[in-house]
Amino acid sequence: MQQALIAMSHSPLLEHTNPPEDVKAAVEAAFDHVRAFAKDFNPDLVVNFGPDHYNGFFYDLMPPFCVGYEALGTGDYDSWDGPINVPTNEAEKLAQYIIDQDIDTAISRKMEVDHGAVQPMEIIFGGLDTVPVIPIFVNSVARPFTKVSRVRKFGQAVGEYFKDSDKKVLFIGSGGLSHDPPVPQIATATEEQRAFLTDGRKPTPEARAARQANTINTAIKFAAGEADIMDLNPEWDRAFLEVCKSGNVEGFDAYTADEMDAVAGHSSHEVRTWVAAYSALRACGEYEVDYEFYKPIKEYIAGFGVTTAVLKK
Numbered sequence: 001m002q003q004a005l006i007a008m009s010h011s012p013l014l015e016h017t018n019p020p021e022d023v024k025a026a027v028e029a030a031f032d033h034v035r036a037f038a039k040d041f042n043p044d045l046v047v048n049f050g051p052d053h054y055n056g057f058f059y060d061l062m063p064p065f066c067v068g069y070e071a072l073g074t075g076d077y078d079s080w081d082g083p084i085n086v087p088t089n090e091a092e093k094l095a096q097y098i099i100d101q102d103i104d105t106a107i108s109r110k111m112e113v114d115h116g117a118v119q120p121m122e123i124i125f126g127g128l129d130t131v132p133v134i135p136i137f138v139n140s141v142a143r144p145f146t147k148v149s150r151v152r153k154f155g156q157a158v159g160e161y162f163k164d165s166d167k168k169v170l171f172i173g174s175g176g177l178s179h180d181p182p183v184p185q186i187a188t189a190t191e192e193q194r195a196f197l198t199d200g201r202k203p204t205p206e207a208r209a210a211r212q213a214n215t216i217n218t219a220i221k222f223a224a225g226e227a228d229i230m231d232l233n234p235e236w237d238r239a240f241l242e243v244c245k246s247g248n249v250e251g252f253d254a255y256t257a258d259e260m261d262a263v264a265g266h267s268s269h270e271v272r273t274w275v276a277a278y279s280a281l282r283a284c285g286e287y288e289v290d291y292e293f294y295k296p297i298k299e300y301i302a303g304f305g306v307t308t309a310v311l312k313k
């Protein structure tokens, strides 16, 4: 088996809020599963589809996709802070291949990636300086959003590139499922928020702490039924997981940005990373989802999903 997949939610609240013990234990068991899965698969390379939350990408230049040739973590919410082990030459060849398939992508020789991109690798491998990783940004917070069918085609191009590779490649998708954390949106932003969304790199320690405290407080209130954010939508989450399991990645095309906002929250777009990852795996062959965990967890502001998939023999 040359390709495999892990698609999972992330949450910066994992270390900051306190769900009931049985919920924490269930999430930890899911993390144990993905760690064992990755250890068993023993990838030579990870291709990591991740979102960003205005830590690395801003409205001064917001691409739908970006392949990182070199990258570093932003360290938000105590996530990976520093250089990432990216095989630059392979990333360059991958981007050229994607473009040759008539799918345009940005590239970066200094891509900054936040908790949303790095958390799965921190959980699975203990960091981003171990297994070589090509980080790929998939815009999941900043309108305008590219159509989901485009994300599928982008993922397919990535998968095709690796289909006959002699390397064992693990595709990771990080994000989702339904959730609506307090990340500002450009359409409703105040002047100050608009300035931040446009060019908010390198926040002061105070600004970063205030943002993080706001998210943590919102999560605590959300769990207590008192927060002014959209509820999680387990029904939507389960339907999305069914599409992942079906193997029919064209089924993702029915999702539209407006409907996702309306029924699953403004950060449900993070499932675009799953769409890219599942489409990449599908381009390598028929797959089966051999593990699924799901729980709506208000303390993490996340419809929390964890899946693994392998190619059919």
Ligand SMILES: O=C(O)/C=C/c1cccc(O)c1O
Pocket: 010, 011, 012, 013, 053, 116, 175, 176, 179, 181, 182, 183, 211, 212, 215, 267, 300, 301, 302
């Ligand atoms: O960027 C933030 O401040 C918050 C991000 C967040 C909160 C809850 C769930 C997630 O997936 C997030 O990325």
Ligand SMILES: [Fe+2]
Pocket: 010, 051, 053, 116, 175, 176, 267, 270
């Ligand atoms: Fe996120």
